[in-house]
Amino acid sequence: MPDLSVDFAGIKSPNPFWLASAPPTNSGEQVMRAFDAGWGGAVWKTLGDPIVNISSRLGSIDYTGQRMMGLTNIELITDRPLDVNLREITEVKKRYPGHALIVSLMVESRDDWVTLIKRSEDTGADGLELNFGCPHGMCERGMGSAVGQEPKVLEELVHWVMDAASIPVIAKLTPNITDVTEPAEAACRANVTALSLINTLQSIIGVDLDRLVPLPRVGDVSSHGGFCGPAVKPIALRMLAQLSRDPQVTVPVSGIGGIADWRDAAEFLALGATTVQVCTAVMHYGYRIVGELIDGLDAYLAEKRMDKVSDLVGAAVPAFKEWGELDLNYHVVAQIDADKCIGCQLCHVACHDGAHQCIHLPGTKAIPGNIAPMAEIAAQKAAESDGDSPYRVPWVDETECVGCNLCELVCPVENCITMVERRRAPEVDTWNDRVASGRDYVPGGLRELEKG
């Protein structure tokens, strides 16, 4: 049975599943219930100077009936008294010594940072997480993402923290930035122990079309919020992978962003996260989802003959390349399994209107000379079928197919459309190869062409 325990920058955790700093980690009572449910660690809801929260605070985007594809919030850091939080953190750590307990912090002045770090360390917590990500409310006061967006400020601030701290320090980064490697490298230069990302994305989740007020509504107005949940996962994965392959980023990373099941978690681990943090899925379904995360990851590691989580960490990073490194001779074409096809013809309309016009309706003729092995069979079956149950399986013109995947993506039937490899040539040929050997042009190449 695989070992799920992890060592994250010296912080021991029974599994890689942590709760992110958010409403699910607001109080000791909650965090203890989460640990009882199976969570390996928790990052406490951010401590800082007293704030006042507003109402309402959350808004969500639904998609074709599925609730909370994405969630936005305009809640600030903890609104509980600092003494109460610190007392509860101390108590939780005492009762759960084997779990990872991290305290998230966000203050403004150096003195405040030093004071809060000392008081947090006195709780016995395993580490600190610096909230450089909150993109709403707190950033208007010069904190949160206001720091995360200014690498120089961030570097300075991490220096202050590292001078004061004696336990591991994680800098949590904002995705609301052009190049996330800049703040990550800045934090590493200041000797941060670890990184975590992503915090939420600046967003307006929607507009109340009756009142004409953005959502979530506070009286007759609103403000932008921080977006999270399943919809942000692809953005988080890419930023994580960027850090994982950056040689200047030498510290472990905790991955955050839309993780809802073990597959999501495994993908983050494969792209270099040592632990993952979850929030929206718990806000939706409760702490109990961790059982599925543990069970699913355990089974996956066993199936792949991996003994421990670290075997998976970063396993997909070498395969994350720049576009110029991709093989232009690799080529796939769509194939439709006529036995599985249910005749919805979504592949046809998607290809015809949204791609490259190579999936055709049965009964139409192929362009002479093009590779379209199913065209004639489809025509024959269409001719044989009667009006009551016409033959509706489309066919692929393999010569015209660019291998974009769109048909496979829209097909509702599992494994009905598969992309089959049809290499253009045996040798690998990338754009970078072509430019290096003078067969293609570098940026500005069009002007070169015009000059002849």
Add this chain to the structure above:
Amino acid sequence: MTKTAYPLSPDRLETKFSDKYPPYDLGEALAESNRCLYCFDAPCVHACPTSIDIPTFIKKIASGNVRGSAKTILSANLLGESCARVCPVEVLCEGDCVYTTWGRTPISIGRLQRYATENGARYVELERKHATGKSIGLVGAGPASLACAGRLALLGHEAVIYEKGTLPGGLNTTGVAPYKMPADEVLHEVEFIGSLGVKIETGVEVGKDISADELLEKHDAVFLGPGLGEDSQMDALARDTAGVLGAVEWIRRMKTDPKMSLDSVRHAAVIGGGNTALDAARELAQLGVEHVRLVYRRSEAEMRGYGHEWTQAKKEGVVLVPNAIVKEVVSQNGTVNSLALVRARNGKPTDHELDEIRTDLVIVAIGQARLLELVNMFPGVECDGRGHIVADEETGVTGNPLIFAAGDACNGGKEVVNAVAEGQRAATAIDAMLMGSDSGGKNA
């Protein structure tokens, strides 16, 4: 009970039924509509006689555009509300849903259509052309005439329906199984057709209150949508015996006559094997009659009624007496007591006598008479050998170029949706004939 201008007693037997499928609430409609794959050139549309753009109306429900959804439906089918409830969707749109092909539960198109029309129809304004000054008289107020008249009114013509009975709606009002759609709700839909500008004159019988010649004189064209006639006679059966009723009459009285009661009925026999027989048998069983038998002259496999209806009937306790023909209705003091049966081979009687079956009520569902008498009043209009009015399938035009016909009277008794499709096609053809265009008939 939905309030309409038409009188219906609240004490009808029909009111004891509840909906076979209760209406969707918003959440259910959203969940179901989001399941729709939005097929290209969708098979469900091809399966609908009125070619409703089903994927489009379903997507409009999903996006919260119920008014637009209802408009999509009503633009293709003016009786979209009753079709949503009485259509045999199992053999039409839902039967051809790709989910069915896939071995999964098809989209509940009928229930979604009901949701859209019930919640959106009242907001729909269909485009009405300027008045043309032309007038069309329509005979009978059933689905074919209502659909034809509604379409004619939208095309700017005056449309006047003459109905001999007191209630409009035809078999939709008097013949539809009450667990599918009760009469009051049908009459509400009739009022929607009225709101399009259609005039409905009830209690006016052609040949008695108005002659065919008068009709042709008053109107620029005439449409015949009389449906089929009363229940067919059955020689062996004493129709005068109390407790023996034709199926059409029984269903009509169950739905509209407060004097109709089943208090003394424990045993009932329905004679026939078609959809009307199945409806009557299921209604009796659901109303609490303990023993309901279906006496059919052929085998179970040969029954003409829909398989899904027969499956439900069996679940409700209806028992089939196959290969049996009634030899005699045995009565006591003028009231039916039992049925004497003989065995049938290939649908024909033999000498082999079967056990008598006890019964307090006999419902005869072996078809409806034709309307030769009515048809003969109109010059140039003819019936075929089966008693159906001869009319062009595409346009509904009869042997008289000014007279059109559609619905059960022509097709011998199909679904409401077929009558609607035919009636609407006839409207397009009448419009083309009156307005001098030759493009009539297609894409009605």
